[in-house]
Amino acid sequence: MQSLAIAGAAVALPGFAAATTGNKSTPFRLHYAPHEGLFADSAGPDIIAQIHRAADLGFRGWEDNEMRNRDAATQASIGAALKERGMQMGVFVAAWPDWNAPTLSSGDAAQRESFLAQIRESVEVAKRIGATWMTVVAGFVDLRLSRDYQMVNLVESLRQGAAILEPHGLVMVLEPLNNRDHPGQLVTDAGQALLVCQSVNSPSCKMLYDIYHQQTSEGNLIQNIDRCWHEIAYVQIGDNPGRNEPTTGEINYRNVFKHLHGKGYTGVLGMEHGRSKPGLAGEEALVAAYRYCDDFEA
Numbered sequence: 001m002q003s004l005a006i007a008g009a010a011v012a013l014p015g016f017a018a019a020t021t022g023n024k025s026t027p028f029r030l031h032y033a034p035h036e037g038l039f040a041d042s043a044g045p046d047i048i049a050q051i052h053r054a055a056d057l058g059f060r061g062w063e064d065n066e067m068r069n070r071d072a073a074t075q076a077s078i079g080a081a082l083k084e085r086g087m088q089m090g091v092f093v094a095a096w097p098d099w100n101a102p103t104l105s106s107g108d109a110a111q112r113e114s115f116l117a118q119i120r121e122s123v124e125v126a127k128r129i130g131a132t133w134m135t136v137v138a139g140f141v142d143l144r145l146s147r148d149y150q151m152v153n154l155v156e157s158l159r160q161g162a163a164i165l166e167p168h169g170l171v172m173v174l175e176p177l178n179n180r181d182h183p184g185q186l187v188t189d190a191g192q193a194l195l196v197c198q199s200v201n202s203p204s205c206k207m208l209y210d211i212y213h214q215q216t217s218e219g220n221l222i223q224n225i226d227r228c229w230h231e232i233a234y235v236q237i238g239d240n241p242g243r244n245e246p247t248t249g250e251i252n253y254r255n256v257f258k259h260l261h262g263k264g265y266t267g268v269l270g271m272e273h274g275r276s277k278p279g280l281a282g283e284e285a286l287v288a289a290y291r292y293c294d295d296f297e298a
Contacts, residue, residue, distance in 0.1 A: 033061030067092030094134035212238030238273035
């Protein structure tokens with residue numbers, strides 16, 4: 001039944017046709033945030049044009065993992081475009097881990113200082129683009145240490161990072177990563193992230209609940225969202241399997257969005273996924289899927 005409903009929505013293309021004719025589409029209920037490339041087929045390669053395209057389609061947020069690697073002028077232009085269109089800036093990655101060796105788990109002083117230096121740089125990036133949240137991850141396990149010692153090392157690094165961010169009202173969000181896609185990660189499920197955030201005990205260190213990762217790692221999404229609710233500051237989206245737009249996998253995103261809306265979530269939902277189809281047809285399918293899932297009271 002769900003696939004038939006989506007097929008019908010795709011024919012009507014709610015929001016997409018209106019934007020094509022130059023009219024502004026009805027904003028979505030929630031602040032879904034596309035990223036660079038999702039609307040490049042209709043808007044072209046320029047990221048500012050893609051932001052305006054997303055706004056015309058009704059999207060109310062924007063996400064950019066690579067923002068810290070962009071030059072300051074581009075960051076400022078993106079921030080201005082988002083402000084012009086009344087869109088919330090979502091996360092960018094504040095500190096990239098070493099994907100080949102333990103980082104925050106090891107307690108290594110050089111690794112910790114590298115992390116903190118990236119956090120300091122991210123403060124200026126956040127100011128340019130009007131961001132509040134930035135992503136951090138724990139990185140690989142250190143097989144030479146017990147898990148308890150590793151978690152202590154992680155908590156201490158995050159405490160020092162939070163102390164940098166607190167005076168600026170900024171928040172790093174700790175993202176658990178599933179072990180299927182990222183084998184060997186220290187923090188893989190929501191309960192672990194909850195424990196770390198409560199141990200750090202700072203308004204500048206909260207949890208990123210990535211629905212794709214958490215469905216892969218543990219499932220039981222709605223109940224686990226409730227268990228972690230007081231530490232969740234940011235949500236990301238992606239269906240499983242495939243990591244494409246909602247309705248292409250096994251997750252009932254219509255119910256998940258309804259639950260988040262009912263709990264009063266007003267933050268950004270980062271669309272950290274690809275498209276199930278290429279070209280303009282892929283854009284249309286993506287918009288139709290979000291229109292269907294966002295209509296959770298129907």
